[in-house]
Every structure is written in structure tokens, then in C-alpha cells.
């Protein structure tokens with residue numbers, strides 16, 4: 352069962368379930384982009400390089416926290432040189448990417464992706 356801090360969806364809010372449930376997911380490795388058609392009819396598009404910058408795994412979160420606390424930035428790798436080489440679904444709640452530098456612990460759950468794609 353997924354660790355989900357916001358709790359399971361309740362029966363009273365079925366529309367929010369559709370909003371975080373993909374109907375169709377496409378990863379275009381040639382463009383390094385992710386396309387999601389959501390069940391509520393919205394469509395979102397993501398740059399995989401952007402997703403790497405907000406990677407929710409513990410390693411990347413710690414890196415970002417240390418970087419924001421320290422004015423000296425040591426950039427481990429050129430983010431433009433890192434590509435997604437593979438992707439897979441995790442259960443029915445998330446997508447996991449495998450990057451060309453071997454990093455594969457970032458699990459992007461659909462709530463998180465949907466929150467990144469809020470319309471303005």
C-alpha cells in the first residue's frame with residue numbers, strides 16, 4: 352500500500368480521483384517529455400528534465416535542501432546531459448523513471464504530477 356500523506360480518496364470526492372488518475376500516459380524518449388491524459392479530460396505535458404529537478408526521492412530531496420541552505424552550489428551533474436532511458440508504472444498510483452546516470456529511485460505519484468500541472 353502506498354505511503355500517501357494526504358490519505359486515500361473518499362467516496363464523497365470521486366471527481367478528485369479522476370483528476371489524479373491517468374487515462375493515457377506517454378513517455379516520448381526522443382523528446383524527453385511525458386504526456387498525461389487525465390480521466391477528468393485534462394491533458395498535461397512535462398519536460399523530463401524538469402521532473403528530474405523536482406525528483407521526490409530522498410537523495411534528491413536531501414541534495415536540494417543542502418543546496419538551498421548553502422550558497423555554494425556544487426552541481427553533481429549537468430542536468431541537460433541526463434536523459435530518461437526507461438519508465439515503468441508503480442502499482443496504479445505512480446510512474447518511475449530510469450535515468451541515464453543510473454538514478455531510478457524517484458517515484459512520481461500521480462497526485463504530485465497533477466499538482467505540478469495546475470492550470471493558471
Ligand SMILES: [Zn+2]
Nearest residue numbers: 406408411457
Ligand atoms: Zn531522485
